[in-house]
Amino acid sequence: MAEGLRERKKRQVRQRISDMATALFLEHGFEAVTIAAVAEVADVSVNTVYNYFPAKEDLLFDREEEVVERASRLVRERGEGVSAVRAVLDRMRRDVAERNPYAGMDPGYARFLRIIQESPTLMARVLRMQGRMVDRLAATLREETGAAPEDPTPEFIAHQVIGMQNAVDRSIGRCHTAGSTPEETSAEVLRQIDVMESLLSDGVLNYAVKNTP
Structure with a gap:
């Protein structure tokens, strides 16, 4: 409409x-x-x-709902043969490689982070947002996989995915604060994403592979 x-x-x-x-x-x-x-x-x-x-x-968090929903949307829109975790990892890599400002790749992101870190009110809001992201993604994974209500796997995977996103955000902020160029920041964060992926088990990496209808 x-x-x-x-x-x-x-x-x-x-x-x-x-x-x-x-x-x-x-x-x-x-x-x-x-x-x-x-x-x-x-x-x-x-x-x-x-x-x-x-x-x-x-x-300051005028796009909170969009941020909270993003990982769930990436999972729902993943292509055939793509797992939930790889859908998010692939998008993180693309955003960092393309230096997408949405992903915090703009050098001004360090100032934005500093505002948040200096305010207990904003830090509390960030923690609440992260919790909402986990809850939303866990619900999406449960729906996508048909997992039983007592199955803890969707929530565990959701914690893994949102934890990786948080780690990437913090790495980007540290690079900006250290005065790294956009090219240096991109290269370093991509390296760290590779390290994170290498630490994940096959069970996590291949969870919720989208099958052909």
Whole structure:
């Protein structure tokens, strides 16, 4: 369904507020910035900010649902003969090799990480997001495989996959902080992905291979 004018305007206002807030957080830190300050720079009322973002941390994590859903979507959309874990690994490699900003390959990602690490509120939100990612992926794996409710395998695999994603994110951040060039960061993180894959058992790597209908 095509996006209507009203929906498009609401999306644009929401994005502008989030962008303005992120710029303030980068300059002053998350804790120092008030909702009133965000409303002022975005030229909207405080109530409007809260209508779009019920919690202050929502301003920075405006794509949370997309992030939480991503691993599950990659698993659901994997091709025939591809396992769940390899679907995610392949996408991680491609994002890093192509230096995709979405994957944190933009050098500015280090500043974004620093904002989060300096704020207990944001760190708590990240942990909650990671938990949601595991829960969502475990549910997807259980659905894809038809695993019984008492089977712990889907949740175990989900923890492995999200753990790898977290490790890659941290490695990218460390490379940026160390002043590595995009090319150096890409090469180093790809090497680390290879190491992670080598440590996984065949049972994990070949879990939930998609069969021909």
